Amino acid sequence: MTPKKAGTDTAERILDVAEELIQMRGYVAMSFQTIAERIGIRKPSIIHHFPNKGALGLAVVARYRGRYNEVMDQLKSDPAVSADRALQLYFTPFLEFAASQEKVCLCGALACEVRGMPEPMRAEIKRFFESHQRWLEDILREGRDKDLFHFEENPAVLARLVFCALQGALLVQRTTGDSAQLEDVIEAVKNSVGLLPNERDT
Amino acid sequence: MTPKKAGTDTAERILDVAEELIQMRGYVAMSFQTIAERIGIRKPSIIHHFPNKGALGLAVVARYRGRYNEVMDQLKSDPAVSADRALQLYFTPFLEFAASQEKVCLCGALACEVRGMPEPMRAEIKRFFESHQRWLEDILREGRDKDLFHFEENPAVLARLVFCALQGALLVQRTTGDSAQLEDVIEAVKNSVGLLPNERDT
DNA sequence: GTCTATACAAAGATAGAC
């Protein structure tokens, strides 16, 4: 009696494993073989759910982007969440990635290998990046209007700094293994947007 | 009568092509096959110069890091080069990467795939990142002492922001194709270090 | 120093039985 979902249960599990593999080891490491082993089926069974690797990759990104957008839209439209609080909440998943010592942002991981990817995937990752930078721009502008942030420059330009710094920090930290890398960058970002120390969450 | 170099001419050409391949398409795309085709020899001939792929990758990073270090050491020790000028010169290769629309920083490209790499390579990339962040820290401190930069926070923390923002910007720009991505980030970085507009180079 | 020939593994993908 439950309504038929677009994706079957197995399809969801495939997406879960594929997402994790990309985040931990990159797109090329997301092989049908590895996915099949982890969920206990055979390679060709995956093809039944996703016709080829590009389609699977696209589905992973689309799902990830959708999940993220939902949360970001909610944060922005909720009047109970101030701009400085929204920014702090935005940092949370990045901090979780860094703490795991193994993951990066899915789209950050994919961006590395974007030149060997089918165009639809690339377009989807691009949309992800653009929507994040736009969201940050809106939050920065709102926070400045409400005197929570204090900066002079164009919010769109500053938003790009924030986003790139976070993505870069995950990348660098994965190599150096220094758990303070992202934390330091976030501290510096807070200074850059002019968030006053006494208004900061942890 | 020319002194025998450590690397033969062919070895140098292999390194050149390998470096470019990593920057443009990643470590996995740096295959013996592709390298051989580009310099007009056969696959096994490469093995004669580098015993395996890991050794070749390591040699590429070591050479790249050495080249970079040489320039950075020179910039820092030259009294004729002010801190703000040194920072601007540091941006130059990043701007060139972005303009090419195809390359990223070699170590930025490698960091993406670091989990599938031999430990010596990883260590070399780590040293690269650390030396860059240390160099930036020194430049920022010197510039602040000489009243060229104006910031309150720890120079080491701010250096991490600058470095991660640049690496992240190349990554994001490669996907979005937006040529203003890095330029905007650099503008925001200049604001963050408190470089006054009238003291800025282009 | 470069070659041919070859071994071996892993990848994406297809056909067709159950």
Place this chain on the structure above:
DNA sequence: GTCTATCTTTGTATAGAC
């Protein structure tokens, strides 16, 4: 929806001739 079996390509690497 999952399986076995197989194909094709590409990758790293080795042996040994020239």
